[in-house]
Amino acid sequence: MSLSQKKNQTNIPHDKDDYAYWEAFANKSQKFLNAKQITLTILVVGIIIQGIGLMLTPNDWLIWQVLTFITATNLGAVILAIHAQKSADEIKTLYQEGFNADLYHTLHILSRFKNKFIMEVEKQGNDLDEELDELTPNLYSFFKGYLEVFNKQYTTEDGDIIKRKYEDVDISELFNEE
Numbered sequence: 001m002s003l004s005q006k007k008n009q010t011n012i013p014h015d016k017d018d019y020a021y022w023e024a025f026a027n028k029s030q031k032f033l034n035a036k037q038i039t040l041t042i043l044v045v046g047i048i049i050q051g052i053g054l055m056l057t058p059n060d061w062l063i064w065q066v067l068t069f070i071t072a073t074n075l076g077a078v079i080l081a082i083h084a085q086k087s088a089d090e091i092k093t094l095y096q097e098g099f100n101a102d103l104y105h106t107l108h109i110l111s112r113f114k115n116k117f118i119m120e121v122e123k124q125g126n127d128l129d130e131e132l133d134e135l136t137p138n139l140y141s142f143f144k145g146y147l148e149v150f151n152k153q154y155t156t157e158d159g160d161i162i163k164r165k166y167e168d169v170d171i172s173e174l175f176n177e178e
Helices: 003-008 019-028 035-055 060-098 101-123 128-154 171-175
Strands: none
Touching: 101 128
């Protein structure tokens, strides 16, 4: 069993419609190393390296090898740190573009709508899954019918789009049953 397979076999629910899935997802996405954990890791690695160094008898060849190894690892660390900072800057820019006040406000409104929807379902003594199963075909039919009427009103026989103002549209046409 590979390491990636072990990671996937956690106690995270697999049903994305279940709130527990998203709660576990949010908790999992917040697990980063903090300053104390990084410091402790460096301290442990340093103690292990120093312990190995105390067991060896120094000579010129060994000292030269250790110095070149230290130089190579430090140079590699600096290069990787530069690349990591560049990636972090790119991620920050993308994050700032996508995760703006409008997105957060929209998510807040959608969350309130979802919570009120669930409260109403529970208030009426119904099951959320059954309500969604019942509403979905009706909403699909409503939107499909709306778009069909909308497209009929705004295209010519040649398929060109007619530019109309809101005042020119008779809304009652959208709800006529055929």
